[in-house]
Amino acid sequence: MYIILYMDISNSIRKLRESKHLTQQEVADKLQIERSNYARFEARGKKLTIEQLENIAEALGVSIFEILMGKPQSAGHSDREIELEKENELLRKQVKDLEEQNKGHLNSLNIISQMFEGVKGYAEKNKDSLETMLSNDSVSSEAITSLSMGILGAMPNEVFNEKLKEDLKKRADEQMRELKRKK
Structure with a gap:
């Protein structure tokens, strides 16, 4: 199960990369992907999965919040920003847990289907x-x-x-x- 962001963050990703004085190749190397694939991430910022966004944020050394807001976080985070970041982290964990549960349910359904066919x-x-x-x-x-x-x-x-x-x-x-x- 993938959650896809429908929010244009391609400019934000590019600006953050440039502010860190990194080339597309350097970020691609950190992500262990081809530069052309990373260039597509910057070009199609509307259709990134949460996992891809997390990986890009980590490679750029920024938070997801910074990518979504298009600006670096200030040293003094507002209480609301901290609260939102915690909520986002909790939601990411819940999504991963649900994905694992879905895998287990699909496996059970496959076994039942195989038994029925037998x-x-x-x-x-x-x-x-x-x-x-x-x-x-x-x-x-x-x-x-x-x-x-x-x-x-x-x-x-x-x-x-x-x-x-x-x-x-x-x-x-x-x-x-x-x-x-x-x-």
């Missing part, structure tokens, strides 16, 4: 035997275990790696043996 694929391949099993009044524990093992085998390795599949199969076999002993 079950769906197994059901399509074994449609006849599943219909027969479901049409019976009672289903044996062996049939249920066989079904579980088939579904487990159909899962992609990204969902259950081979070792986990083997462990689950062993546990299912042990439970089946236990059920048979109890009969």
Whole structure:
């Protein structure tokens, strides 16, 4: 997730760079990018991500506030400026936290989707035997275990790696043996 600033700050970036007596090449070197890419940052100051803006500010040795306001901060910051800077820092942290949460949620959704596709694929391949099993009044524990093992085998390795599949199969076999002993 990127937050893009829609505020023309290209002149501000250029003026701050020039006030520091830095060339575009020197700033690009600090950012570890090509000079032409940095020149685009200065040219398209309207469409910078927060991360890009933070990196440019760091390379210029200024605060984001200075870039946004187009002037160096005075040594004596006003209480409001300090408060705004703290709020900005908090918001940046919250954005990063939300991005991390989104990554976790997307990963979970991908796993669920893969599991669903695995079950769906197994059901399509074994449609006849599943219909027969479901049409019976009672289903044996062996049939249920066989079904579980088939579904487990159909899962992609990204969902259950081979070792986990083997462990689950062993546990299912042990439970089946236990059920048979109890009969």
